[in-house]
Amino acid sequence: MPIPCMHRTGLVGLAISLSLAACAANPPVPSEGSSSATPSVSTADSPSDAPSTTGSGAVADGYPVTIENCGISMTYEQSPERAVSLNQGSTEVMLSLELQDKMVGTAYWDDLQVSPRFAEAYNNIPIINEKWPNLEQFLAARPDFAYASYGGVFSDKFTKAREDLLADGIRTYVTEDDCEQGTITTWEDIWRQLDEIAAIFGVPERATALRTTQKQKLDELRAQNVGNGATAVWWDNETDKPFLGGGTGGPQLILDAVGLTNAFADQQKNWFNGSWEDVIAADPDWIVLIDATWGPADQKKEYLKNDPALNRLRAVQEEKYLVIPYSETTPGVTMVDGAQRLAAQLESAS
Numbered sequence: 110m111p112i113p114c115m116h117r118t119g120l121v122g123l124a125i126s127l128s129l130a131a132c133a134a135n136p137p138v139p140s141e142g143s144s145s146a147t148p149s150v151s152t153a154d155s156p157s158d159a160p161s162t163t164g165s166g167a168v169a170d171g172y173p174v175t176i177e178n179c180g181i182s183m184t185y186e187q188s189p190e191r192a193v194s195l196n197q198g199s200t201e202v203m204l205s206l207e208l209q210d211k212m213v214g215t216a217y218w219d220d221l222q223v224s225p226r227f228a229e230a231y232n233n234i235p236i237i238n239e240k241w242p243n244l245e246q247f248l249a250a251r252p253d254f255a256y257a258s259y260g261g262v263f264s265d266k267f268t269k270a271r272e273d274l275l276a277d278g279i280r281t282y283v284t285e286d287d288c289e290q291g292t293i294t295t296w297e298d299i300w301r302q303l304d305e306i307a308a309i310f311g312v313p314e315r316a317t318a319l320r321t322t323q324k325q326k327l328d329e330l331r332a333q334n335v336g337n338g339a340t341a342v343w344w345d346n347e348t349d350k351p352f353l354g355g356g357t358g359g360p361q362l363i364l365d366a367v368g369l370t371n372a373f374a375d376q377q378k379n380w381f382n383g384s385w386e387d388v389i390a391a392d393p394d395w396i397v398l399i400d401a402t403w404g405p406a407d408q409k410k411e412y413l414k415n416d417p418a419l420n421r422l423r424a425v426q427e428e429k430y431l432v433i434p435y436s437e438t439t440p441g442v443t444m445v446d447g448a449q450r451l452a453a454q455l456e457s458a459s
Contacts, residue, residue, distance in 0.1 A: 174308050179260060179288035181271055183280045188311045189254030193237065193247065198258035198284065198441040204230050205442040206307055206315045214250035216242050219401045219435045224443075241267045256306065258284045258439055282306065286358065286379065286440040293379070293440040294357050296327065303442060323445045327366055330448055335455045336368030339394040341431070342424075343371065345438075346404040348412060350382040354397070359438045359447075366448040367455060369395065389418060396424045397451070401435035431455070 175184045193214040194200040200215045209230040214237040223231050237246045247255070247268045255274065257263065260283035263271045271281045284302060286293040293299060300320045307316035341364055343354025354360025356371060358379025364371045372391035373383065396413070400406035413425045420426070431454050437447025 171311050171313075174311075176282070176305050176309060178305070179271075179283045179285065181275075181281075183275065185280065185309050189280065189309065191250070191252050192254040192256065193250050193252040194256050195242070195262050196258035196439075197436045198439040198443075199256040199282075200231065200234075201227060201436065202303060202306055202442045203256065205319060206303070206310065206312060208306075208310055208312070209234060211310060213252060214247075216240070219403070219439075244268050252279055254280050254282075254309070256282045258286075258441065260284075260288070282309070284440055293359065293362075296323075296362060299362075299440050299444060302440065319442065326445050326449060330366045330452055331368075333452065333456075334368035335452045335459070336364070336370075338368060338370050340372050340391065341369040341395040341397055342373065342388055342391055342393040343397040344388075344409060345380055345399045346401075347382070351385060351388065352380055353383040353388075355379055355381045359440055359444055360397075363433075363438065363444060363448045363451060364397075366445075367452045369451075369455075385416075385419060389422065392422055393424055395429050395431055395455075396422075397431045397433060399435050399438060400432050404435075406430070406432045429458070 173184050173186050175182060188211065190211060191213045192203065192208065192211045193216070194203050194212065195216045197217060197219045200218070203209070203212060204227045212234050215231070215234050216236065216238045217240055235250070237250050241262055244267070255263075255268070260271075262268060263274065263281060263283070268274065269277070271283075274281055282305070284293075285298060300316070300323070303316040303319055304313065307313045343360040343364065345352040345354065345360075353373055353376075354364070354371065355376035355378035356374040357377060360379065361371055361374065372393050373381075373387075376383075398406040398409045410428075410430060413419045413422070424430070431451050433447050433450055437443045437450060
């Protein structure tokens with residue numbers, strides 16, 4: 110498949126068109142490539158992963174911590190001090206754990222604006238590139254840790270493979286959803302990411318607090334069941350072959366949380382390229398639209414309204430759209446916010 114046509118599951122070019130009709134409108138999200146499929150790295154045998162120590166020469170309290178992530182094991186003898194987050198999702202996890210003082214750079218913000226929840230901290234972190242950084246930009250931040258929602262950024266196209274960065278003394282973490290070995294299928298999978306990042310930085314109690322709060326919110330949403338079983342199609346992006354939410358991963362978790370029935374729950378994928386014929390056959394009660402810099406929800410609405418076949422859908426004729434920012438669909442700390450956002454829209458429409 111040509112690089113400009115890849116989405117979430119492949120590397121894409123840096124040039125982005127906001128036109129939904131063009132393949133280049135796909136969100137430029139690199140995914141974990143061959144690096145995630147490599148054998149586990151034994152930190153004991155890796156000179157570059159030799160224990161680092163605090164200034165006194167003693168291992169820091171609560172350490173060492175060993176994390177196996179996307180097939181690679183890395184050991185931390187103390188908290189990283191110069192972290193770089195390479196996607197909005199990873200940035201939000203760091204900020205939710207109040208780790209902004211450990212951050213020396215960030216990259217790639219997908220949403221049209223920064224949430225007030227994160228704005229103050231985010232505005233004080235250097236942006237090493239508004240899109241994907243190249244190796245020179247990345248290394249200029251002198252990071253000792255890099256965290257990405259999509260592992261393809263750890264490649265020669267952008268920075269380096271994770272193993273090569275480890276040899277340079279830079280440890281890395283990739284959201285498990287983007288590993289070739291696994292996927293996000295439960296909320297526990299998402300919270301495990303919070304737990305592991307918090308453990309790396311020596312603040313496990315912060316992840317515990319976030320987990321507790323998010324569980325309470327989810328319990329409330331499930332009890333409300335505001336969706337009441339209505340059907341929904343989740344349209345992420347693309348027009349030739351619409352990129353839709355499948356029966357696993359973020360889309361399914363959010364739809365379940367608010368009581369909506371995914372019209373494509375039988376697709377055992379997080380996202381998949383479907384067909385408009387299947388969408389027309391499903392004729393859903395609601396259409397969920399992703400809102401992002403590379404694919405605004407308003408453009409999607411216009412596309413649906415102007416297409417002579419799609420504008421016959423009940424949801425299009427009745428303008429029954431549910432809009433959610435892209436970041437709140439990425440496995441991370443704001444997915445519960447996304448579920449709450451959809452529930453609020455359903456409630457106001459009832």
